Amino acid sequence: MLRWNNDYNHGAHPEVLKALSEINDQHFGGYGFDEWCDAAKSEIKSHFGAQADRADIHFLAGGTQANLTVITAALRPIESVVCVEAGHINCHEAGSIEATGHKMLALKSEDGKVHAEALDAEAARFYFDETQEHLTQPKMVYISSPTEWGTLYSLAELKALREVCDKYGMYLFLDGARMGYGLTAPSGDVTLEDIAELADVFYIGGTKCGTMFGEAVVIMNDQLKKSFRFYMKQRGAVLAKGWLMGIQFYTLFKGGKNALYYTECRRAAEYAMELKAAFEAKGVKFAVDSPTNQQFVILHKDQLAALEKKHIVEYMDWVDEEHRIVRFCTAWSSRREDLDVLLADIAAM
Amino acid sequence: MLRWNNDYNHGAHPEVLKALSEINDQHFGGYGFDEWCDAAKSEIKSHFGAQADRADIHFLAGGTQANLTVITAALRPIESVVCVEAGHINCHEAGSIEATGHKMLALKSEDGKVHAEALDAEAARFYFDETQEHLTQPKMVYISSPTEWGTLYSLAELKALREVCDKYGMYLFLDGARMGYGLTAPSGDVTLEDIAELADVFYIGGTKCGTMFGEAVVIMNDQLKKSFRFYMKQRGAVLAKGWLMGIQFYTLFKGGKNALYYTECRRAAEYAMELKAAFEAKGVKFAVDSPTNQQFVILHKDQLAALEKKHIVEYMDWVDEEHRIVRFCTAWSSRREDLDVLLADIAAM
Amino acid sequence: MLRWNNDYNHGAHPEVLKALSEINDQHFGGYGFDEWCDAAKSEIKSHFGAQADRADIHFLAGGTQANLTVITAALRPIESVVCVEAGHINCHEAGSIEATGHKMLALKSEDGKVHAEALDAEAARFYFDETQEHLTQPKMVYISSPTEWGTLYSLAELKALREVCDKYGMYLFLDGARMGYGLTAPSGDVTLEDIAELADVFYIGGTKCGTMFGEAVVIMNDQLKKSFRFYMKQRGAVLAKGWLMGIQFYTLFKGGKNALYYTECRRAAEYAMELKAAFEAKGVKFAVDSPTNQQFVILHKDQLAALEKKHIVEYMDWVDEEHRIVRFCTAWSSRREDLDVLLADIAAM
């Protein structure tokens, strides 16, 4: 069987595993105070252009951990987070944000993105005067790019969000679990430097983009930097052997424009466009128009049954009794020969 | 420089790394639903004897995460945790337990252990009648074995704690971050089966005993099993690629009595006894009499300076202006040739 | 100026004040352990018919306090509360429930009520299988009757909710801040005994129905009774001089069917129907059809300006640039002569 259900079903990129193996016999200082974490931070910052010096970087093991640690560090108890209803923190993390004491204000959104006008309207509802003490204060906007639905913020959209955030004094937090597939999407126009300029805090996902595990939280806003490691410790997010993440991120990000992070994600993004075209050629409809590595197609149950003979996919909602939304993901680990099998099977379904 | 400051300064045991590498190209289901997690659970349970069938096992990335997830899953908001003042959760986890809303009741203890009489007296203070509503209800006892000071609970001591827990309806939670060095300590008399019989919940540490990372939480009490994975998810403690921990624990625990977990920890425990003897031979005093891999010696600053030419140690408190408590750890990764250098340097200091 | 903006703008009913004054020179035990709290509980239970013996009653100072204490006592960290979007706990208590760590699942609702079918559909989404660990577990349904919009649950509606709760093992929590105006609404068909039979926990509001302050939390489900006073204490909800609430509730509830609680609320409910008829006679539209003491009318700004010469009202949303929803409340403290002024002014506006 070939697995297309998600983008985290393989271990590490071979180069990453090799690097980990090569230093396995050496000893290091604990908790992220080691030379590989330092080197990884340098390499990551080298992608931030003019923003490099402003960045504080921390490595955490997973995405939910990154989200809840950033949010608990950033907000006071009366402050809330704006996100979309489909936001990962709103519906896929078991109430993790509320467990830190914060309310979420979930916006409706057709395409999984927070749009500037909707954000402005929501914020205005809370900030229209000084005596709204029965409400929370929306202080952070949480977005994912690519989103849960594979859609991607354009540079213009991010700038518009930044303006609304500045208007109300809100933080912009970008969850980049799949950032690599967005930065390299053929139709994308956003760079890491743009994100470093526009977001107050974001993270660069490793788990879905070439590492065994690990997410790099990048803090740009000075107000959010203070004592961040205390928050990590308190939430169980300081790994004893921090260098394990340092060496992995170093390996992914060294090499400037030719870094593995780009080359491996770009191939997957391109594979996804081939996949999309194959479904389009069959007249298949999409639940959403995604320019990145996740494709949400609406299959008739017979089409699905045909594909499932060789392919593992992810089930989403039923559209009607005969049609179901199904997710196909490509990833850094996707192989050309497997894709060709899938493309042929789509053509034949 | 040779590192003796802690027991988590190397990557993974070579066999563990080899196993990880061999499956790197394969694909697996996410979140711990995979064949290696299943195999690891089977192997671990095989060490529990008659208790095997009662055990639920979950793999978490780190110790603080394991502690806070177990405690938040087990306790109601008005329930508190009894531990010793030196307990890891009380003074080395940045208020992580209070951050979940629970008070800790910290007992004084010379040797880092919770003693049954002290526990009974503390519990009696809270449970003497039904109207103590201005107090919390101590519902869980948290112990580490080996403790933060390297001391080890005997079977009789664990049984005595169990009796007090039964008397008051309290849970016994054993933090086994260094359990391997306790189970194999020459003077120890406790087995994994004993622990599985006596504790309500415990964890078997991987990070300090041969894995890159990962702790195996074992739940014996049915009341604590319900929905545990929801709590893990909520606290960011579900790793996307769960098989990474499955294969590591499988490798450590397969082989029954000859499992790597025992052989590698036993060697370190024996090295520690050699180290202890070397210090004793020099008339050096110990801060506490430890039968396990951590040795806390009281060195004159000149002795310390002499050893620090080649050896990295962990500083603890000053005893007076000239004497300091210093920790030396052996570990699965300690090498005979390095120990010999250290022993010679101690003899010559 | 005459105040119709809310139902908590006067001190206590004269009989309540008189009772408070008469015992002012006497001394009592603290924290609710006194004869007046006991007497009040007896009188309240006398209204529960066959359910009387099952009830545990506690007096708390305010509604937000009652809501957050009940919810934190009832739920585990991974459990959530279902309510309507307009639910008081969802949008008027500053994130108080999330501050206890719990997610709210807010249903859309035209009339401010949770409807059984919508509840069933929502619960089904979460409970369809055992592996939904990325979600919370909806364990409590929070309703207000009368609702924030003055609407009222019928007995049939409450029974239907009870059935859905039983189906999924959920608690039914009824916020009765304005319960008196519902029990005495001309069109209502629910008694206190019905509520005691159908809800797991509810509270009878005093603040809006004749006391200076105080809400009586009534726990019917044994599972929710355990250690409730500890939760009250922990949340700052144990008043030192508990008898102050005891004597007030005793005064309101003594006298069986002729208790002040009924006679005073009934008059207000009837006044509200006169008010409603007056607006209807002028062709004024209502934002919602309310059978209780709160009336939400849609006034043209000129009408509003006319009424505001003598009357204080509560502003709600604008409907368009010229029309606004405005709340008029009657209460136990409303006077016949004031109502007549208002009725005349409505007729003349």
Next chain:
Amino acid sequence: MLRWNNDYNHGAHPEVLKALSEINDQHFGGYGFDEWCDAAKSEIKSHFGAQADRADIHFLAGGTQANLTVITAALRPIESVVCVEAGHINCHEAGSIEATGHKMLALKSEDGKVHAEALDAEAARFYFDETQEHLTQPKMVYISSPTEWGTLYSLAELKALREVCDKYGMYLFLDGARMGYGLTAPSGDVTLEDIAELADVFYIGGTKCGTMFGEAVVIMNDQLKKSFRFYMKQRGAVLAKGWLMGIQFYTLFKGGKNALYYTECRRAAEYAMELKAAFEAKGVKFAVDSPTNQQFVILHKDQLAALEKKHIVEYMDWVDEEHRIVRFCTAWSSRREDLDVLLADIAAM
């Protein structure tokens, strides 16, 4: 029976009740936005001398509520509170502070006070360098004056604490539940103006000093003022009918140096000194030397039995099998004739 067990066993001072009664028929704005709250704030500030303009005042119903609201508003999740082991928040509020997520660092103290040297030593332990991320950051010092043991801070002691707080950037929070009995203690040397100058935040207790209920939280430090009412709302600490507290505090504090708050508390403080002298005359020992309204005497069980024929007291710990510490409180409600009975009974015991 005469009640000396505590200082909150009577309703309100007759003048306070009279004031409440006189405005019972009037209507007011809700949530503390009313003329009596404004007037009360003015009168209270008039006692602050040069500090008056800096003060923000809020009225809350009870002490535990005041403590937990102030602390949750002031601290970030990684910050902790220093107090004494006997501190009310540490052992009499059911884990209320931990329930807001904050650790308490409890100092040993013979006399129930935090002493400047002990505070400095404790703070130094946490702030000695920037990498103590496994610890919390002690950011607030919580003291009560008078303390739980009736002892009283001198002006010199408060100034010394202020200096240590300034040294480490910590807030000084003074719980003044019994402040009236301290300000008027014959041996005291601290004024309300001193407290307003030295504390960052404090509260003036009403419940034990003449009101039915209510505590006045006074915020002096600008950093702690922001959005405080949101925190009150979130914790259920905004009373709907705020004027009930406004009128009570207004009545207690009007009149400058001759305010009821002083005259009524002074009489009780003087009564306590008579009581103390009576016990001393009998050779009775004290658990602690208290200059305020609480006296902790060590009675033989026969003496206790003799007194308990007419007097209700509060039991504290047993000293040995025959002697017990017992608390006698005087209060604003204590009557001369009752005191004379007690003095005679002590003389005769």
